[in-house]
Amino acid sequence: MQYFNINRLWRLIMTAFCFALFGIGGLLLSLIWFPLLNIALRQRDKRRYIARRSISYCFKFFMNTMRRLGVLDYRIVGGDTLASDKKCLVVANHPSLIDYVMLASIMPDTDCIVKSELQRNIFVKGVIRAANYLINDQSSVLLPTCKKRFKNRETLIIFPEGTRTVYGHPLVLQRGAANIAVRCRVNIRLVHIQCDERMLDKQSSWYHIPARKPTFTITVGQLININDFIVDTVSDEPSIIARQLNRYILEQLSHDGHLSQGHK
Structure with missing residues (x-):
């Protein structure tokens, strides 16, 4: 019992440390690294490319740090597939921060x-600007920008719940992801994220530390061919296709990570 209490206290302290590390890292990138990129590189696309790779590297370092400190563990099933995807919409559930x-x-x-x-968060606004991420309230330019970026064979991550999952409640998806896929004619890569303990969910603060060290499992699932839905639909009305596609995505993401490998 004493070991259990000490271990939980350790994870609480290290969780606080990791949150501080994340915030400081975001500030350092925004105040030092990204301004250096702006000075050294004139080409906007190349700056964005290097900025995103820098962010990915820092996130990998952050995740490995949390693992080594014993805050959490995680495993990724099919990570190589996800890393090699091009010109697709990555759709995932959203259980944690x-x-x-x-x-x-x-x-x-x-x-x-x-x-x-x-964009008003001092720790991440510089990261968002440097990576040129899309903003959800820019509805007038969102779809045209998505089309342009898919044309350049980029991937786009979206969490169709719109916010983190409410623990103990069924998934509820907005149709934004399905509408983007249908109107941009891009395939969807399904990803299911689950955790064996409650941590950093919508109803939990950072200091709500579970009794056991949590393990996150990221399962990379099927690639949905958008043409299967467009061909199989009697009407060509995009809103109808998006509604059916959204229903299918919901069914797949609700299967606790056991994502099927085909549409039929």
């Missing part, structure tokens, strides 16, 4: 749709 960090740590050059309020 670090879901994007885990995904981006194995995707060296990926885009993401982020909440507009994060």
Whole structure:
């Protein structure tokens, strides 16, 4: 029992340390590294490419640090597949605060749709600007920008729940991801994230430390061919196709990580 209490206290202290490390890392990137890139490189696309790779490297370092300190453990099933994906929409459930960090740590050059309020966060706003992430409230330019980036064979991560999963409740998906896939005619890579303990979920603060060290499992699932849905749909109306696609995504992500390998 004494060991158990000491271990939990250790994880609490190290969790606080890791949060501080994340914030300081974001500031250092924003105040030092990204301004240096702006000075050294004139080409905007090349700056963005290096910035995203820098972010991915830092996220990988951060995840490995949490693992080594005993804060959590994680495993990725199919990480090589996800890292090699091009020109597709990566759709994942969103159980915790670090879901994007885990995904981006194995995707060296990926885009993401982020909440507009994060642009006011002193620790991450510089990262968002340097990586040129898409902002969710820029509806007038969001779809055209997505089309342009998919044309350049980029990947885009989106969490269709819109916020973190409410623990104990079924998944509820917005149709944004399905609409982007249908209107941009891009395939979808499904990813399921789960954790065997509650940590950093929507109803938990950072200091709510579980009794046991949590293990996150990221399962890279099937690649949904968007043409299968467009061909199989009687109507060509994009909203109808998106509704059916959204229903299918919900079914797959609700299967506790056992993502099937085919549409039929």
